[in-house]
Structures are given as structure tokens and as C-alpha cells.
Amino acid sequence: MYDLSKYKIKQNPVILGIESSCDETACAVIRGRQVLSDCIISSASEQALYGGVVPEIASRAHTDAVDEVVTKALKEAGISANEVDAVAVTYGAGLLGALLVGLSFAKAFAHAHNIPLIAVNHIRGHMAAAYLEQPDLKPPFITLLASGGHTAILHTKSELEAEVLGGTCDDAAGEAFDKVARVLGLSYPGGPNVQSLAEDGEKTIEFPSALVRSISGMTFSYSGLKTAVINYMHTAEQRGAKVSKEDVAYSFQCAAIDPLVKKTVDCAIKLRVPTVTAGGGVVANDYLRKELTNACLSAGITLVLPEKKHCTDNAAMIASEGLNQYLAGNFAPLSVNAKAQISLK
Numbered sequence: 001m002y003d004l005s006k007y008k009i010k011q012n013p014v015i016l017g018i019e020s021s022c023d024e025t026a027c028a029v030i031r032g033r034q035v036l037s038d039c040i041i042s043s044a045s046e047q048a049l050y051g052g053v054v055p056e057i058a059s060r061a062h063t064d065a066v067d068e069v070v071t072k073a074l075k076e077a078g079i080s081a082n083e084v085d086a087v088a089v090t091y092g093a094g095l096l097g098a099l100l101v102g103l104s105f106a107k108a109f110a111h112a113h114n115i116p117l118i119a120v121n122h123i124r125g126h127m128a129a130a131y132l133e134q135p136d137l138k139p140p141f142i143t144l145l146a147s148g149g150h151t152a153i154l155h156t157k158s159e160l161e162a163e164v165l166g167g168t169c170d171d172a173a174g175e176a177f178d179k180v181a182r183v184l185g186l187s188y189p190g191g192p193n194v195q196s197l198a199e200d201g202e203k204t205i206e207f208p209s210a211l212v213r214s215i216s217g218m219t220f221s222y223s224g225l226k227t228a229v230i231n232y233m234h235t236a237e238q239r240g241a242k243v244s245k246e247d248v249a250y251s252f253q254c255a256a257i258d259p260l261v262k263k264t265v266d267c268a269i270k271l272r273v274p275t276v277t278a279g280g281g282v283v284a285n286d287y288l289r290k291e292l293t294n295a296c297l298s299a300g301i302t303l304v305l306p307e308k309k310h311c312t313d314n315a316a317m318i319a320s321e322g323l324n325q326y327l328a329g330n331f332a333p334l335s336v337n338a339k340a341q342i343s344l345k
């Protein structure tokens with residue numbers, strides 16, 4: 001029997017984080033906000049052969065890797081399984097079969113060691129990466145979230161509460177990077193490859209901004225931008241016109257990122273919130289990092305930007321969000337199930 005009321009809350013617990021929502025099997029050990037180990041086994045190179053993530057391959061790769069990555073993380077942290085105070089695991093959003101591998105492993109670990117299980121929302125994990133960068137960070141702050149599945153600007157009011165201020169009405173920013181990569185003939189994962197190509201480009205093409213012109217001005221659309229890039233490439237091909245793919249990549253990157261940066265800083269100014277944080281794979285983009293850093297600097301806003309390895313999928317961020325939930329006593333029953341879709345809350 002799994003009695004949730006029996007656990008005593010420690011201030012600086014050792015938390016084992018497990019992440020398996022997409023193509024990274026990851027495990028990390030943290031004590032308080034200190035990262036003791038941070039391990040990843042990725043199936044990205046295998047997925048690249050198919051031009052994107054194949055769910056069946058991801059699930060099988062997680063099954064192969066999960067025991068190895070957990071053993072490695074414990075070893076590198078110098079922590080024995082008996083010293084772990086809680087297991088935090090991603091239960092959604094993500095690929096169902098992939099999530100179930102990490103979740104089932106975490107349940108078995110929690111049960112075997114008689115410790116609480118914490119079910120973590122992957123998106124909240126991305127938002128909690130900022131605490132790893134600055135362990136004494138305290139809300140409120142404005143959070144820019146930009147990943148392969150989500151794009152939003154949030155007002156983080158406490159460790160447990162965030163209000164969505166704006167976001168995409170269709171594709172996520174990362175999704176647009178991946179689709180534009182494909183039309184530019186770049187391999188998976190698309191985001192980093194578009195960034196590399198853009199490094200030799202200039203802004204010679206005026207693609208539509210990702211910001212939808214509306215009264216509130218807080219709605220983004222990446223589907224229209226992506227289609228504009230695809231149309232530009234097809235039209236040029238039909239006319240036999242020479243295209244600078246570097247310029248296409250750079251012009252797209254500006255249209256995708258500039259409004260996100262501007263609106264994030266605008267929200268901080270308008271709501272008088274002195275700190276901005278960011279998370280999600282697209283935040284590993286060097287152009288976004290530079291622009292957000294400069295915009296925050298000009299506005300006198302403190303920016304807490306997670307390391308690139310904590311922007312893309314990782315387990316340290318899951319453990320970090322696990323700590324927020326642990327301190328609030330939010331433990332999950334062993335019957336908790338994986339969810340493919342989950343809201344930002």
C-alpha cells in the first residue's frame with residue numbers, strides 16, 4: 001500500500017528526475033537545487049534517419065536506455081538508491097508510449113524504495129529550469145516558453161502558479177523551425193541546423209511576423225510564417241530563381257523570434273515584474289539568447305537564462321519542478337497515468 005501522508009518533507013531533499021516524453025531518455029539527481037548529475041541517452045541520431053521522431057522507435061529506445069541512464073545518474077551523483085528522497089517523472093505531455101516507459105520505471109523505483117512519486121508536467125519542467133541557473137530565484141517573473149510543442153509567455157506568480165499571458169494559436173515555434181529546416185533541406189533536429197545556416201545570412205526577406213496583429217497583441221501564429229517560407233521557396237524554384245538559403249534562414253529566424261522577445265520584455269515592463277526567465281528547446285537558439293539578453297539589459301530587467309543543455313529536454317529540469325511539488329507535498333498515487341496532452345497549468 002502507498003500511503004501519501006506518511007512522508008516527512010525535507011528542505012533539501014535528494015530528488016531523482018526521469019524524463020522520457022520524446023526522444024531523450026534522461027535522468028538527473030539534484031539535492032535542493034544543486035545538480036549532482038545530469039545524464040541523457042538520446043535516440044535523435046536514429047530518429048534523424050526518418051526525418052523526425054518515430055514514436056515506436058522512441059518507446060523502444062527508452063526501454064533499452066532507462067535502466068542504464070538511471071544507474072549512470074546515481075553513480076555520477078555519488079548517491080545510492082536508498083539515499084533518494086523522492087522520484088520526479090514526466091507524466092505528460094508527450095508521446096504516450098515514450099512517457100509510459102519513464103513513468104513505469106519511476107513508479108517501480110518509488111515503490112521499491114518506499115519514497116514519494118511526483119508526477120511532473122513537462123512544460124512546467126521547462127519553466128523550472130531557471131531555478132537551476134539561479135537557485136535562490138523567487139517568483140514573480142515573466143517566463144518565455146518556446147519548445148517543439150508549446151509557445152507562450154507566462155506570469156509566474158509562485159512556484160506553483162503561472163498565468164498564461166499569450167501564446168501561439170497554431171504551431172509552436174520549435175515546430176516551425178523543424179518544418180522550415182525540412183524545406184531548406186536540413187536534417188532533423190531542425191532548430192539547431194536552421195540556426196547554423198542563419199549565421200551566414202542577412203535579413204533580406206520580409207516574412208510575416210509571428211505576432212498576430214490583434215487588439216491585445218499577445219497572440220502568435222507560426223503556421224502562417226512557416227507557410228510563407230514554404231511558398232517563398234516553391235515560387236523561387238518554379239521561377240528558377242537563385243535563393244540564398246542562409247538569408248531565408250536568418251529572415252525566418254528574425255520573424256519567429258523578434259516578436260517573442262519584444263512581447264516578453266513588454267509584459268515585464270507593463271506588469272512591473274523585474275525578472276524574466278525562459279525555457280524550452282528554442283531558448284537554446286543563440287540569436288534568441290542574444291536578443292533577449294540585450295532587450296532585458298536595455299529595459300533594466302534581470303534575465304535568468306538557463307544553460308542551453310537545460311533548455312532542450314533534460315531530467316534536471318524535471319527534478320527541479322519535482323522539488324516545487326515536493327515542498328508543497330504534491331505526491332502522486334502509483335495509479336497515475338501518462339497523458340499525451342496536458343494544459344500549461
Ligand code: KG4
Pocket residue numbers: 022126146147148149150173174175177178189190191192195280281282283284285286311312313
Ligand atoms: O524543449 P524541446 O527540447 O522539446 C519539446 O518539449 O518540444 O524543444 C525541441 C524544439 C525542436 O523543435 C527544436 O528544433 C527546437 O526546440 N530547438 C531549436 C534549437 N535547439 C532546439 N530551435 C531553434 N534554435 C535552436 N538552437
Ligand code: ZN
Pocket residue numbers: 122126147148280281312313
Ligand atoms: Zn521539452
